[in-house]
Amino acid sequence: MACHRRKSAAECRAYAKWRVDMLAERHAGALRRSIGLTRIVEGSALPEVEARWATTTIEIASTDTASAAIEASRRGERVCLLDFASYLSPGGGFLSGAQAQEEALCAHSSLYPALDARWDDFYEPNRSDHNDDLYYDRGLYVPDVLLFSGDEDVAAKVDVAVVAAPFKGRAMMTWGVSEQICDRVMGERARFAMDLMATASDEPVQTAITGALGCGAFRNDPKVASEAFLSWLEEHPGAFERVVFAIPGGSNLAAFEEAFAGVTSVPTRTSPSD
Structure with a gap:
């Protein structure tokens, strides 16, 4: 029954409804916990990044983010997965049958109810001020999200960071924002x-x-995104033990492979904090 890109929008809509109903029926306790721990995070409120590991290993993998997270969790690693989010709607087009990264993640996890619970204090304010579709450094942190292998088997429990990139196409076409500004905001x-x-x-x-x-x-532009990620990792060695860029093929994968060519790890310059 699993929804993937070979399925029609109607089939994915049906699957989304099944997933939401299944979660409410079989995982109510886990949902309550995840929803209760979810919090809004503004960029200005984040603490300083600490070096916690001696080396950060970097991997570029031709896979999707959920699969990479399940693999890491099975190795016993504590995982945070990035949701490439809609700034305006919980789960993006999940309920309507869309199949981008956030929608696929919602289809195969317990993430959607935690997002839907934040209409009043996250998505509604975002809709009131979307900054010409550049959006803001404003996200959600959702702990203890269940990832499913297939339809019903819980394969992992991970944290999810919910962040919306600027909508470059709409910012330029609708609001006349320059490409230079869009690229700067993407890096930020x-x-x-x-x-x-x-x-x-x-x-x-x-x-x-x-x-x-x-x-x-x-x-x-994947070149802009990949270079921003690389720059951050070089400036914050040891922030993670391992970073996986999970990109299922195509020109985006090629751009990241080019940006990270020869870069497989970033050692800390000083001893990591305990």
């Missing part, structure tokens, strides 16, 4: 996403799972 948003994953949890995150944030329907 990638850095915010990494800051959020590195600092928002009470317990250190060992493995961060991210990818080509904003480089699909939002039309951001």
